[in-house]
Amino acid sequence: MNNITLRTTSTALQLHCSTCGKTHTIHEVQSVSTCCESALLVDYDLDLSIDKSELSNLANGMWRYESLLPVFEYANRVSMGEGMTPLISLRHTFRRFGFENVYLKDESGNPTGSFKARGISVAVSKALELGVETVVIPTAGNAGGALSAYGKRAGLNVIVVMPRLTPEPFKEEVISYGAELILVDGLINACGKMAQKIEEVKNAFNMSTLMEPYRIEGKKTMGLEIVEQLKWEVPDVIIYPTGGGTGIIGIWKALQEMEILGWIDSKRPRMIAVQSENCQPVVDALANKTINPDLYKPSVANGLVVPNPVGLTMITNIINVSGGKAISVKEEDIMLGIDDLANSEGILPSPEGGAVWAAFMKMLEARELHFKERIVLMNTASGYKYSGQ
Ligand SMILES: Cc1ncc(COP(=O)(O)O)c(C=O)c1O
Ligand SMILES: [Zn+2]
Structure with missing residues (x-):
């Protein structure tokens, strides 16, 4: 059977360092910039004319803006109807x-x-596109739940690090999706440190805010x-x-x-x-x-x-x-x-x-x-x- 890949209309070109502007390829797994350890931001080809009046013909969710999103192939899109909220x-x-x-x-x-579903849907889709297998996230609650759901849907191994004090429904949500839940004494900054350790030990990709370019x-x-x-x-x-x-x-x-x-x-x-x-x-x-x-x-x-x-x-x-x-x-x-x-x-x-x-x-x-x-x-x-x- 032919492997036909359907390309999205994404105009994403590259990433740039939010501190010094140095460009980084979008076709490899990236975390923070290699130059300044700062957040990487996506650049699009905004010279291409994208007609806003055509948007209303597209699906009624956030992926209608696919030209301004970084996922290149439809097959990698992990979506459950995010966005276009009232x-x-x-x-x-x-x-x-x-x-x-x-x-x-x-x-x-x-x-x-x-709203965490929006960022996580894009980040998980991109992780899938780039061949990531295991992901870890420090979370105050909602992002962990979203990553558990989307990650599982994409077939990824998901590890969630949450403050022990987080309300029970958030913990139960993660467990229901079959993700691994790690509880930490402290706030999300303590969870961030733990996630960095897990990243090294379990060879997991860190989905922490701004350490991952696509959320x-x-x-x-x-x-x-x-x-x-x-x-x-x-x-x-x-x-x-x-x-x-x-x-x-x-x-x-x-x-x-x-x-x-x-x-x-x-x-x-x-x-x-x-x-x-x-x-x-x-x-x-x-x-x-x-x-x-x-x-x-x-x-x-x-x-x-x-x-x-x-x-x-x-x-x-x-x-x-x-x-x-x-x-x-x-x-x-x-x-x-x-x-x-x-x-x-x-x-x-x-x-x-x-x-x-x-x-x-x-x-x-x-x-x-x-x-x-x-x-x-x-x-x-x-x-x-x-x-x-
Ligand atoms: C319900 C809710 N609102 C707001 C925030 C803060 O969002 P941001 O990271 O965009 O500042 C969070 C983050 O966990 C959240 O769960
Ligand atoms: Zn830099």
Whole structure:
């Protein structure tokens, strides 16, 4: 039988070092850059004209943007229907404040119940394309669940390293998919160290945020979708629950690529990073405070607890350039935010989504938003994932 390989329309060319720009091949397994040990980012051939009006003829998920994704062959695509999550108007709640254009990008409906499915779908597809067999990931919960599911679907061996304090449903999820679960005393930075050891001992590829070049490409699709769903208008504000920061970096990359393609102009949203007061390195870095990762504590929003984000400089640069800011919220306000969103709109968010709601309320009270602005709040995961606790 002939082995016919069907090529996607991917225009991916190469990777470049996020610190010095040195290019790296995309046709071999890559982790961080060989020059500066920094994150590698994918370059596309954006001189090719890609017609945005044709997108609507393509499948209704994140892979409709396949030209701007790094997977070359359809056979390697590991997909379960990620993306094209709804952008829901919150007009009912905010009309009384005079705000007509507030939206919730609700990521609950992704496979495995969180936005992590996007990045993991791309990363696992690319791992398959490059012949990786065993993968390891340090995780606050959601990424581990997603990698267990997608990795198993791709026939990979999956090892997940999680803080022992993580809520039980996240551990059960990993075990259900038959992945190996390793629990660590400490936060995700301790898990990161353990994952590096496992990488060497078990010859596993490390899927840790920004140490793997393709998760960010999947996260990027959130930015593409938000703009497409707003009929190619860039919002004025995006409020995003920030841990490792790949969402913010990915959304920003999407905006840059869309501008080069001529899909949007140079307008950018103010990027607002939301953190928990228990662990707020982005807030502290922007306030020029010295960061001591050991002083940060766990939060009910476990996805936000990344004491030492690898991409901290990239995150703070984006926030500054965008004219945005970082805000931290109290644990009790995160809990109130969950109930308030559920009560007002009938959507049960993850604690990270509750934190975003709380931050939005704080900004409203401080009059930091204008009623005419288009504002997008992100709920990154489903509250149902937490209901078995
Ligand atoms: C539900 C949820 N929201 C937000 C985050 C933080 O995401 P990012 O790495 O894009 O900052 C995480 C990360 O674990 C998460 O699980
Ligand atoms: Zn470099």
